[in-house]
Ligand SMILES: Nc1ncnc2c1ncn2[C@@H]1O[C@H](COP(=O)(O)OP(=O)(O)OP(=O)(O)O)[C@@H](O)[C@H]1O
C-alpha cells in the first residue's frame with residue numbers, strides 16, 4: 001500500500017509498504033531530502049531503501065522482549081511491524097509518521113504528544129490478558145524499542161514510560177532511580193526516573209523528554225552520517241559526526257556520561273541508549289540528549305559475590321573496558337564527589353526490595369569505583385590517547401535472555 005512518510009504535516013517522501021511484513025518496498029519520491037531520517041543516504045535524489053528499512057525496523061517492538069509473542073497473539077497481530085502500522089508509525093520520541101495514500105489525517109489530530117492514547121497495547125504488553133472485544137491499537141507502545149517490559153502511560157497530559165526489570169533480581173528500576181539521584185547530585189543533565197511498585201513488582205517511571213517540536217536521534221543514527229575510517233576510534237567517529245552536523249557541547253556531555261557509567265558500572269550504554277536532540281521545524285541541533293536508560297547497572301544480573309569481586313563487567317559504547325573508557329574523559333574539573341555523601345542511606349531507603357547482602361555488595365563496589373574517579377580527578381584528565389585500542393567492535397544491546 002502507498003503511504004507518505006511525514007514529519008508533522010510535511011510530506012517527506014512517498015513509499016510503498018508491504019502490509020504483512022511492514023517492509024518498505026519502494027521509495028517513489030523524496031520530496032524533502034533534508035527531512036529524511038538522519039543517516040539515510042540520498043544520492044542524486046534517490047534514498048537508500050535498505051538504510052530506510054533499518055531505521056523503520058528500529059521503531060518496532062523487538063520480538064525477543066519478554067511477553068511480546070503472547071501480546072501479539074492477544075492483539076491478533078502477526079508481527080511487530082503490522083502493529084506499528086496501526087499506530088501509523090507514530091512514536092513519542094520524534095515527529096515521523098506515515099499517512100496512507102488519499103487520507104487527510106493530520107499530525108495535530110493523531111499525535112501522541114497532545115492526545116491520550118489507547119491502553120490496549122500497553123495492557124497486552126504487560127501481560128494483562130483480558131482483552132476487550134474492540135481493541136484500539138493506536139498507541140506509542142507499538143513504536144517503542146528496547147528489551148525490557150514497558151508501556152507508556154498518559155499522566156497529567158503527558159506521556160510517561162513505565163519500565164520493568166529482568167529476572168531474577170528486577171534490579172533495573174532501582175538502578176535507574178539511583179542513576180537519576182547520582183546525576184541530580186553531580187548536576188548532570190538527565191531524564192528524572194522514580195522507582196514505583198505495581199502489584200508488588202518494581203518499575204521505573206519517567207516523563208517523555210521529547211516534545212512535539214523536538215526529536216531524539218540515537219548515536220547509532222548520528223554515526224551513520226559519515227563513513228568511519230578504521231584508523232578512527234568509535235569515540236572520535238561519534239565526536240566527528242556531531243561536529244560535522246553542528247551539534248554543540250558534545251564532549252562535556254560525553255565526559256559526564258562516561259563518568260556516570262563508570263560509577264554505576266553500566267553494562268548496556270549501546271548506541272541507542274544516548275543521542276542528540278534536534279528541533280523538528282528548523283532542523284537545528286539542540287545538543288546532547290538528557291541521559292536516559294541507565295538501569296542495566298550496579299551488577300543487575302550478577303550475584304552479590306560477583307558484584308563484590310567487580311569482575312565480568314561489560315562496557316559500551318566506546319571501549320570494552322570501563323577503565324579504558326574512563327581515559328576518554330577530557331576533564332574531571334566539574335566533578336564534586338562530596339555531593340555523593342549520604343547516597344548510601346538514600347539507596348537503602350528506596351531499595352527496600354533489594355536483599356541486604358546484595359545491597360551491601362552494591363554499595364561496596366560502587367564506593368571502590370567512586371574512589372577510582374577521585375584518584376583520576378586528582379591526577380587530571382586524559383591518560384590514554386584516543387586510539388582504537390580496546391574499542392567496542394559491534395553495537396549490541398543486552399537482550400536479557402538467559
Ligand atoms: N523519557 C523518554 N522520552 C522519550 N523517548 C524515550 C524515553 N525513554 C525511552 N525513550 C525511547 O524509548 C526507547 C526504549 O526505551 P529504553 O531505552 O529506556 O528501553 P530499554 O528496554 O531499557 O532499552 P534497552 O534495549 O536499551 O535495554 C529508547 O531507545 C528511546 O528511543
Ligand SMILES: [Mg+2]
Pocket residue numbers: 146272273293
Ligand atoms: Mg534502551
